[in-house]
Amino acid sequence: MPADDDNRSFAFTVADGVEVPVPAPGTSWTVGAVVLDRDGAAFAQRRSPDRQLFPDTWDIVGGHVESGETLLEALAREVAEETGWRLRHVRRFLGTSTWTGDDGAGLRHEADYLVDVDGDLDHPALEWSKHSAFGWFGPADLPRLKENRAPGEFLIHDLIAGVVRAGPETV
Numbered sequence: 001m002p003a004d005d006d007n008r009s010f011a012f013t014v015a016d017g018v019e020v021p022v023p024a025p026g027t028s029w030t031v032g033a034v035v036l037d038r039d040g041a042a043f044a045q046r047r048s049p050d051r052q053l054f055p056d057t058w059d060i061v062g063g064h065v066e067s068g069e070t071l072l073e074a075l076a077r078e079v080a081e082e083t084g085w086r087l088r089h090v091r092r093f094l095g096t097s098t099w100t101g102d103d104g105a106g107l108r109h110e111a112d113y114l115v116d117v118d119g120d121l122d123h124p125a126l127e128w129s130k131h132s133a134f135g136w137f138g139p140a141d142l143p144r145l146k147e148n149r150a151p152g153e154f155l156i157h158d159l160i161a162g163v164v165r166a167g168p169e170t171v
Helices: 071-083 139-146 153-166
Strands: 028-035 044-049 061-064 086-100 107-118 131-137
Touching: 028 044, 028 071, 028 086, 028 153, 061 071, 071 107, 086 153, 107 139, 131 139, 139 153
Parallel strands: 028 107
Antiparallel strands: 028 061, 044 131, 086 107
């Protein structure tokens, strides 16, 4: 696995049976991590209003897979970069979606995972140049995830709602 800027390796475990797609050459992939707190609420961060792609909307932790990375290596890197947390365990594959952003960069494939992390969940080290807020979303909070999204553009809402509604004991 790749090392981060401090030359510490991204060491994490993966539950048995977790699917990890292998991207075809020439395709663009992203990864996403759903992180739950001890009460079963899911973490999301609001993208800054000046972002080209999905400005001022809620998002899960994640980002683009870089050349030479596996999906899970990218997942570990993105968790560290976006929150300061360390990926500890990949619990479950949540599925793959295909989407086209509003930035003109074309079609992307996204693999999303339910994960456990190490770190202070109350104080993520957000990339404040890219994100303006964060929150924990339980069942009553889910409608907020639709803010600034048009009908039919509820990928993040639907992903988090599926995990949160299932409850922490079933995921």
